Amino acid sequence: MNLRALTRHSGRRPLKDQALEGRQFSTRALTAFLLILAAIFLLSLRYVYLQIVSFDEFTARSINNQVRIVPVAPNRGLIYDRRGRPVAENLPAHRLELVPEKVDDLQATIAALGRIVELPEDVIEKFEENRKRYNVFDSVPLKFNLSEEEVARFAVDRHRFTGVEVVSYLARYYPYGDLLTHVLGYVGRLDVDDLNRVDQGNYRGTTHIGKSGIERFYEDRLHGISGVEKIETNSQGRILTTLERGNPVHGDDLILSLDVQVQQAAWDALADRPGAVVAIDPNDGSVLAMVSKPAYDPNLFVHGISSKDYRDILNAPGRPLFNRTLLGGYEPGSTLKPFVGLAGLESGLITAESTVFSTGQYFLPGVSRPYRDWKKGGHGTVNILGALEQSVNTYFYQLAYDMGIDRMHDYLSLFGFGAPTDLDLLGEGSGVLPSRGWKRAYYAEPWYPGETIIAGIGQGFNVVTPIQLANALVVLANGGTRFEPRLLYAAKHAGNEQAEKVRAPVARQVPVVDPANWDLVRTGMWRVVHGPRGTARSIKPEAGYEIAGKSGTAQVAAQALDEDMDESTATHLRHHALFIAYAPYDSPSIVVAVVVEHGGGGSREAAPVARAVIDAWLSQGPDQ
Amino acid sequence: MRRIIPGWVKWPRLDFALLSGLLLLMSFGMIVLYSASGESLDVVYRQATRLGVGLLALLVFSQVPPHIFRIWTPWLYALGIVLLLATWAVGVGRGADRWLDLGLFRFQPSEIMKLAVPMMMAWYLHPRHLPPEPIAILVSCLILAAPAVLIARQPDLGTALLVAVSGGFTLFLAGLQWRVILGMAALAAAAAPALWVVMHEYQRNRVRTFLDPESDPLGSGWNIIQSKIAVGSGGLTGKGWLNGTQSRLEFIPERHTDFILAVLSEELGLLGVLVLFALYIFIVGRGLYIASLARNTYARLLAGSLSLTFFVYVLVNAGMVSGLLPVVGVPLPLVSYGGTSMVTLLAGFGILMSIYGHRNFIR
Known part of the structure; x- marks a missing residue:
């Protein structure tokens, strides 16, 4: 297009024709108006699409938005x-x-x-x-x-x-x-x-x-x-x-079923020593106290524990996160003797009259190394009562030798040794109740006679948990009923007026051959506390009620199986003090098992803890 | 068509049809605003005050004969340019330096340009032969481009486009040849990629969001999505006045300003929308009719351009609210709360009234 030509041409043009321009304008204005109508029409179609066609979809989204x-x-x-x-x-x-x-x-x-x-x-x-x-x-x-x-x-x-x-x-x-x-x-x-x-x-x-x-x-x-x-x-x-x-x-x-007051007594009695206490009511298998020390403050975990607090607990001495009552595996030591003794009586291997002469040393035929008594020079002639009262190893060496490991295993397993008690907490250990079969399975080794001898006094392969030990004593105390212990005593459902009582299920009824055998063992345990030579006579109550008990000493590691088993040479670092007891002697309402780690002698360190727990329980009236 | 009636009887020189249309629209808008503001009478009063000021401007402008406007046009345009340059230097406002603080009040110089650009173009084309010749087209384009670029720089793309469009309409009404129009449209399409490059990042995001709002439903897509939900859930008859959940529960952004149409759509439904559109059509149609009555080029072009520009507001805003167009800050004219634009718009209608009132003057 020639720009200059057009400009010149316009210069030659006459005046504007307003009428013509007006008509031109009106055409354009009309065109514009029609375009506007078209635009509004299209726009309206858009609104029809949104508000009519998609109405349901957008209504749903609008409701979703707010509700x-x-x-x-x-x-x-x-x-x-x-x-x-x-x-x-x-x-x-x-x-x-x-x-x-x-x-x-x-x-x-x-x-x-x-x-x-x-x-x-x-x-x-x-x-x-x-x-x-x-x-x-x-x-x-x-x-x-x-x-x-x-x-x-x-x-x-x-x-x-x-x-x-x-x-x-x-x-x-x-x-x-x-x-x-x-x-x-x-x-x-x-x-x-x-x-x-x-x-x-x-x-x-x-x-x-x-x-x-x-x-x-x-x-x-x-x-x-x-x-x-x-x-x-x-x-x-x-x-x-x-x-x-x-x-x-x-x-x-x-x-x-827990009693905070009894729990507190156990806690206080342990003081700052690591250890565990379990107390059970032998009449119904309900757990009265369950202490594992050291412990930690659970409130720290509720709001999300800080990594610093968690480190502190992890690094604290005595492993506070470790629940000793369920997972702590200890040698039962002499606390196993009442059960071994009962096994001998019930199986007819021994009677009340059977005696053993203790010289302080026991020899297996053909073996020169001696198995010792804790008392140098021995205890002399003892029957089952004296053997329990003074914790005479020789008596039980001989009994174990006569009984053999498999018979001992079979009888003790009736009391729940070597298996979880199935109480209402998770993560319970099972301990070890050794037998030939067990050793073959775990070590692929044959059983040696010497291992039977020390098993008779609760050492060697034997491992128990405090809850197991207490629960086994429940059977002895109540005359044959083994419960699955229960911490839950009753539960109240929302809306119900009354709480529903929970009963501990019976795990096993232990057959009784002769009740006199059981009484004999109980009497032996009574003499541990009340006899003139009882190992735990220091905790004898002055009046009111009587206690049956048994002390024990557990080696921390199993490295010294055949030597150094006598309690007098126990080193503080290597031995745990154990004590089991029930009371009142004539009608038991509490069974206690105590472990004081590195406590040394069971009678000296663990027995007073058991006494404190029993006192706390018996000093209270009936519940609720 | 000269009447034998004394001049003063015609005072005030007002077009009552147009005025009724405007008043009806404004009343309708205030009813919606009451709901959109969360039943704030305070907001409604302030809007009424602003409309009052606008109507006063309308009244004053309607009494000024068009040739006076024509004489002052170049000065107004020059003033606008100067003020726009001033915002460059001393502008205030969040992010975008659009505002000039005049002590008593702040205002946007770009508002002047909404009137000044069509006036200036009409002034320039007034003595020339129409349809415009190439040199006239070139000069016209410069007249509209200068302020448009200055405003776009602020950055206020919405107003810049409106200003440019008002100038474009003047050219269109002046009889710009269709082949030139198509050529320019093609050129604009070709220039779009270049525009993308010079756009600010937030403007690009708006376009991206417009193309796919669901890609960022909680961020930049939120406005469009919530607005569409409001409109769509309104249905044919709406959820009822004061009952729009999207609006009440504050899901609609800018619900009493740029997105007030979403509130209207939700509460009054498609019927309410169509009534609103009908009012706008009537006002724009009446404006074009007034333009065609005018006796000289300046008045015709100015009246026509102002009417069409008014419609562009509606088109852009309604398109934005329904998700047809990207989100640009263009209010729904005479209904959205606030803005100097209301006064400018009513002043523009004042000019239309003046053209109508003085249509029989030949000057």
């Missing part, structure tokens, strides 16, 4: 001791939660929150791990157990944190702290492993779960049934109103 179904966690059942003292409670607390979907910049938000509330690295890690099991629109707990100041500080700055909220909840609290840790265990933050063993639907709103102890074993009963809430929220996720509510059913309240 949210939120799970409501049930309140966890409370736990009491047998006299109604609360041992696990729920206390009001505050936690910080956030909805990842509503938070623009999670990192920045967490950093900003860190200036208001304390947010250590492991709390943030836990949060990151945890949020995987939530939907993006769910509220995910960030920090538990906020302090009053933290709650107040957040309230001031709350407007800065869209999608972040302080939520009140009930936090588990263990008023007795480390005293009951090894029984109750503790609850902790729910993690992926926990979820695999529970009904996930019922745990949608739950943040804590029983990690160990009673809390873990009775998780099903304690947890309760989750409820749901239909709530209306605004775009920030703030709850405006609750539209519907399906109430949760709170967990069962549990009453334990």
Whole structure:
């Protein structure tokens, strides 16, 4: 197009023709108006598409936007001791939660929150791990157990944190702290492993779960049934109103057979020595006390233990996390003698009149090395009563030799040695009750006669746990009934008036050949405390009731099987002191097993602990 | 068509049809605003005050004969350019330096340009032969390009486009040849990639979000998605006034300003939307009719361009709310809360009224 030509041409043009221009304009204006109508028509079609065609879809999305179904966690059942003292409670607390979907910049938000509330690295890690099991629109707990100041500080700055909220909840609290840790265990933050063993639907709103102890074993009963809430929220996720509510059913309240006062007595009696005490009522198999020392404060675990606290517990002397009552494997030592003696009597190998002459040394035929008595020069001639009262090894060497290891194994297994007691806690050890078959299976070695001899005094391969030892004595004390011990005494279901009593199941009824044999062994044990030469006569009660008991000494390691077995040469570092007892002698209501690690002599160190526990139990009136 | 009636009887020189349309629209808007603001009477009062100021401007402008506007046009345009340059130096405002603080109040110089650009182009084309010749087209393009570039730099792409469009409409109404229009459209399409390069990152994000809002439903896609949910869930008759959940629960962003149409759609449904569209069509149609009544080029082009530009607001805003167009800060004219734009728009209608009132003057 020739620009200059056109410009020149225009210069030659006459005046504007307004009428022509007006017509031209009107055409253009009309064109424009028609285009506008077309545009509005298309736009209207868009609105028809959104509002009529897609109406259902957008209505659903609009409802989804505002209404949210939120799970409501049930309140966890409370736990009491047998006299109604609360041992696990729920206390009001505050936690910080956030909805990842509503938070623009999670990192920045967490950093900003860190200036208001304390947010250590492991709390943030836990949060990151945890949020995987939530939907993006769910509220995910960030920090538990906020302090009053933290709650107040957040309230001031709350407007800065869209999608972040302080939520009140009930936090588990263990008023007795480390005293009951090894029984109750503790609850902790729910993690992926926990979820695999529970009904996930019922745990949608739950943040804590029983990690160990009673809390873990009775998780099903304690947890309760989750409820749901239909709530209306605004775009920030703030709850405006609750539209519907399906109430949760709170967990069962549990009453334990444990008596805090007896537990405390055992705790105090152990003082700062590592050890274990188990007390059981021989009439019903209910556990009265269960102490493992040292212990730790379970409350530290409830809100997510800091790595420093956890390190401190791990590195503390005496392994506080280790539950000695269930997992501690000890040589029973002389505490096994009453059971071996009963085995001899019931099998007819010995009678009340059978005697053995103790010279202080016992020789196996053809073996020059002696098996010793603890008393230099020996005890002279003793029958079963004297053998028990003075703990005469020679008597039991001879008995074991006559009996043989397999018969001893078969009889002692009736009392539950070598197998878990199946009480209501997880992770129990089984101990070792040796036999030829056992040794073949574990060591692929034949059985040697010398091993039978020391098995007769509870040494060598024998390993018992404190709960096992106590439970075996229950059988002896009640005349033949072995229970699966129970810590749970009664449970109260939500809505029920009365608590339902729980009975310890009978594991085995031990056959009684002659009750006189049993009385004989019990008398022997009575003489341990009340006889003139009893090894534990120092704990004899002045008046009121009588105790039957038996002391024992356990070697820490099995390296000295054939030598150095006599108690007088025991070194403090190598020997654990054991004592088992029941009382009152004529109608037993408590059986106690005590282990004091590195305590030395069983009578001197462990027996007073048993006495303290028995006193604590018998000094109380009947329960409830 | 000269009437034998004394001049003062025609005072005030107002087009009552157009005025009724405007008042109806504004009343409708205030009812929606009351709901959109979360039933805040305070907001409604402030909007009413602003409309009052706008109507005053309308009244004043309607009494000024068009030739006076024409005489002052170059000065107004020059003032606008100077002020735009001033924002470059001393502008205030969050992120975008669009505002000038004049002590008493702050205002956006770009608003002046919404009127000044079509005025200037009409002024330039007024004495020339139409359809415009190449040199006239070139000069017109410069007239609209200068302020558009200055405003786009602020950065305020929405207003820049509106200003450019108002100039474009002037050219169109001046009878710009179709082949030139198509050529320019082709050129614009070719230039789009270049535009992408010079755009700010946030502007690019807006376009990206527009193309695929679900890619970031909680971030930049949130506005579009929530707005569409509001519109769609309104259905034919809506959820009822004050009953829009998307709006009440604050899911709609900018619900009483740029996205007020989403509130209207949700609460009053498709019927409410169509009534609103009908009001706008009536106003724009009436404006074009007034333009065609005018007796000289300046008045015709100005009246036509102002009417069409007004419609562009509606088109862009309604397109944005329904997810047809990217999110640009263009309010729903005379309904959205706030902005100097309301006063500018009503002042523009004042000019239309003046053109209508003085249609029988031949000057």
